[in-house]
Amino acid sequence: MARRGAGTPLLLRLSLLLLLGPSGTQQSRAELDCASVAVDTPVVPMGSAITASCTIHRERCRGLEDGQPHISWLLDSEPMAGRQRRGVGGTEVSELSVPQLNRPQAKLWCCVEWNGTKQRVGMAEIRAGYPPGKPSNLSCLLDLGDYGLTCRWQQGADGHLPTNVMLKCATSRSPAVTGCTPQNGRSQCTVPRRLLQLYRPMELWVTATNALGTAESERLRIDPMDVAKLDPPTLQSIHSVPPQTDCITLTWAMAPRNAHMELCCELRYRAAEDPSWDVVTGIPGHAGTVQHCKFLFGMLYHFQMRCRRDSARGYWSEWSVGRNYTTHEKAPEGKLDAWWSTQPAAGRMEVQLRWKAPRRQEANGHVLGYRVTLGSRRRGKEPQTVCNTTDTQCHFTVPERTGRVYLSAYNAAGESSATEVVLLERKGEPLAGLRAVPGGERSLWVRWEAAPVPPVAYVLEWQQVSSEPRHCSACWQLELNGTTTATLIQDSIEPFQQYNISVYPLYKDAVGTPAHVAAYSKQKAPSHAPKLHLKSIGKSQAELSWEPVAVELQNGFITHYTVFWANSTAEVSSAVVNSSLSSFTIQGLKPSTLYKVHIMASTAGGSTNGTSLTLVTTVLDDIEIQFLFLTLVLVFVLLIILLICFQKNGRVKQQFWPSVPDPANSSLGTWVPAEQEPLQAPGVKEPGLATISTVTVLDKAAGKQAPTWGKEPPAEPPAPPQPYMQQHGPGMLQAKVGPGAEPVQYVQVVGGSSRGPQRVAPCLYLRSSSTQPLLSDPSPESYENLWFRGAAQSCARGSLEEPLLDFPLLRGLLVSGAEELHDFQPC
DSSP states (O other): OHHHHHHHHHHHHHHHHHHHOOOTTTOSBOOOSSEEEEESOSEEETTOOEEEEEEEOGGGSTTOSSSOOOEEEEETTEEEOOEEEEOGGGOEEEEEEESOOOSSEEEEEEEEEETTEEEEEEEEEEEEEOOOOOOEEEEEEEETTTOOEEEEEEOOOOOSSOOEEEEEEEETTEEEEEEEOOSTTOSEEEEOGGGOOTTSOEEEEEEEEETTEEEEOOOEEEOGGGGEEOOOOEEEEEEESSTTSSOEEEEEEOOGGGTTSOEEEEEEEEETTOSSOEEEEEEETTTOEEEEOOOOTTOEEEEEEEEEETTSOSOOOOOOOOEEEEOOOOOOOSOOOEEEEEEEETTEEEEEEEEOOOOHHHHOSOEEEEEEESSOOBTTBOOOEEEEESSSEEEEEEETTOOEEEEEEEETTEEOOOEEEEOOEEOSOOOSSOEEEEEETTEEEEEOOOOSSOOSEEEEEEEEOOSSOOOOTTOEEEEOOTTOOEEEEOTTOOTTOEEEEEEEEEOSSEEOOOEEEEEESSOOOOSSOOOEEEEEEOSSOEEEEEOOOOHHHHOSOOOEEEEEEEETTOOEEEEEEETTOOEEEEOSOOTTOEEEEEEEEEETTEEEEOOOEEEEOOSSOHHHHHHHHHHHHHHHHHHHHHHHHHHHOHHHHHHHSOOOOOGGGSGGGGOOOSOOOOOOOTTOOOOOOOOEEEEEEEOOOTTOOOOOOSSOOOSSOOOOSSOOEEEOSTTEEEEOOSTTOOOEEEEEOOOOOTTSOOOOOOEEEEEESSSSOSSSOOSSOOGGGOOOHHHHHHHHHTOTTSOOSOHHHHHHHHHTTOOOOOOOOOO
């Protein structure tokens, strides 16, 4: 606790030292209460070595009285090792040597260990840099308003040290003085009027000083008035003199502050369309007027003027406020370049005439219009005018054998002499080897091979290709050199647009057949790709078609198309298609599969993808579908034919569908026995329905009596409503199925005796075609084994005219699947 309390004043003192301690830039040695840091020099050249020492006075540092303190160093935040020794008077001294200092500014800290931590007890600031660079390009300007001399210069190399910059001035009669000091690091300052001597030479220079040295600029020896910035003159009037010439007269007035000086002035002018100026030099300032010629007629010009001292030294004034003037007009001059095309029209000739507007130096003003006549102007006779227009083209008709027309231009001052246009016929072979290449984004070089017969001139014609027809009347030029084989087209050429170029050779008596070529001045990727359409599709192929991209959107020559297709498993395939085609068939597709297809259009400048088309292949091809359809139709037709045949042919019908009467329509079906008693058959299970194949009537055994089933039947059963069974021949029974129906043989009775007719009691035996017996005992015994009540009663009576079977029951058997009932045999 005592040690902690003793250290508190030390911490307070160290804090005060950090806040109030003197910097090392002004002093080479820092005096502190308990520590002091000394360096050999606070400013050193960049890369030089430095030495420093730190002295600790233990008796002045509370808490460090006992023991030997350990001294360490920090260069900014970098630890440095020094050599510690005991000094005079019980002090501790540490010496540090830094071999190179490669930073513009650094702080060197002296530290001691106290309570296990490093405490900073002293500091010295060190700077490193270079001597100042030499200033250059000193120039000065005298302002006649306040007569202050403003000088500007370019700073030398940065020395990384604080630098003092001053502008010095001196005259032959006075020593050098500081003219001005720049503020805020600027590279200019103004020398006041009191330090200047006008009309006398003086020297000016710039000095730059830092801790490592001083640098001076080259000395500027000037008369302040030679560098005076004069006020510009004022233009007063401009007019043409004399009339009908190309000369103008211009007057001006000097600024009041420049009136006592000998000045030299310059005049500049330019037409409104010209980018550059024409300059007239050597104009005396005091003259106040000047005349100049070689101006174009009817042209708008812009004029400006400036002046400076006549000694040809110093600075020009600013250009005066501009003034515009339009020269007077004159009738147009020169011949017009014309081009034509003709075609017959109902006994006359239709002419399309085009021409170039006259050049500025020939127009002599604003052209008001053009006139086309059938003859030249003669005294007292005006030729017939066929066209009068302000455009540079004209359509008109003339007599069929007209060989020439005359073209002239006119303005407010008059009309030009007529240009004779000879309407030559076209003949000859076209030029060979015509080609066009880009000359820039807005120009095309056109080249061709020399003609076998040298022409007088060439005419080049070009038109922009577009979906909508258009015509450019100015898109042509005349090449007067008949020996040339190349020319540059610059008018009305736009990048990414296609142009058709035609070259006509002109001969003395004819116009040659033109040669044609298409070209782009610059190409890029198409703006749009074609839209795909599905033309047809099968199970393994799909036919696609597309419309060509509009020529305005192609942006270049289409070199090829690329068709891409991919299925759901991302299997991508592609094919390159010639640019002249507009359809493509994809082969090798999988049946019943979804595909996504898109097309890419390519030019020399890039490619563009189109929208995606989704398609699904079919299961069968069209031919397979047609074959299947024809097969089904053929089968259906055959079935119809067979049905018709079966309906018309009774034998065939009987063979496949035998006529089996319906027992429900038989008279037996309406017969009701006199007495219905339930048939008791104990111990016998009712058999299922079975198919009856044979019914046999067996003769009753001799001496055997028919059993009694239930009650005795009545003596006389009720008569049936109509005969339902007839006997035809021995042992043959037939029954009628319905009214008017043919009798059908149901049973046949086989038996009888040679002793004469006997009454045989027939019994029924039903033979089933199934494996399940119809009766419990299928042996051909007496009728008592049959479960047909009517048959039992018939056998008991021994009469064939009695009901033989319970036909409703037999009908049920037949309906349930009986095939046939025959062989009625006696028991």
